[in-house]
Amino acid sequence: MDREEIREAVLAIIADIAPDEDFDSLKDDEPLRDQLGLDSMDFLDIVMELRKQHKVEVPEDDYKELISLTSTVNYLEGKM
């Protein structure tokens, strides 16, 4: 997957978890948790879906890489 495809795949997972969200004004470099009001349970749900849908395992030590959309795409590039 290229960066744009990874971005779309991540947004698709978030859209399932937070279906009311509108992503048009989402800022890629700002924390996803703050912008969307996501909490720990939402975050672990996203990590679980990455594993189920894209076979990507994110260990606890790497959770900090998934702060913003940009940092998430950077982390997942080459893994998906």
Add this chain to the structure above:
Amino acid sequence: MTIDIYLACPEEITDSALLALYENLLSADEVARMKRFRFPQHRQQHLVTRALARAVLSQYADVPPECWVFTQNEYGRPEVAGPVVPEVKFNLTHTDGLVACAVGKAEQIGIDAENLDRRLAQGELLELAERYFAPSECAALRKLPAEKRRERFFAYWTLKESYIKARGRGISLPLGKFAFDLDSGDSIGISIEPELDDTPAGWHFSRWQEGEAHRLALAVHHPGGEMKIDKRWFTPLIS
């Protein structure tokens, strides 16, 4: 040792003049963070949570609410940086319809609140548990009739969150490496794998509900003695 719990319902604080006063209490960083939230209910939760922390801490030290300076540890937990270090520790939680602040003279405090009606279907709850909880917790969940699993899931979840928050580590601490036992009488037991560098000694846990929807748990590390909990509803700058 007594832990004071201050509870507020952000949705019920609608006086715009009072909300403006809350915003004046916040630091520039806290206001910037509030503005990042895209939805009014999240901004309101953040505003009331931060105002609550400031007003509550001012009950324990001679510092006006707007003068507290906060920092975050490397895992994002808010801590007091000044102007004085209070004798008490504190921890915050928020969920739809409820914010809470736990305060007390203990070594470590963590609190978590969840709304039972939050998004996530029954199947997904069990899936999350199987993925992240300890094997003994998953086995206990599977043994329960389906209609009792949601309640038990949130009991484990809030206890686990309160423990990792008290440890100051958040979800970087693997949730499957420690397990709560809720099936051996009234007390809440915990077992902790050695790699987490901790033992059950000195830990006190409690869980309760507020209204129909909210479940809360508290984790306190303080060697010796019993833990008492003193809860009250609190409107910052009014109560």
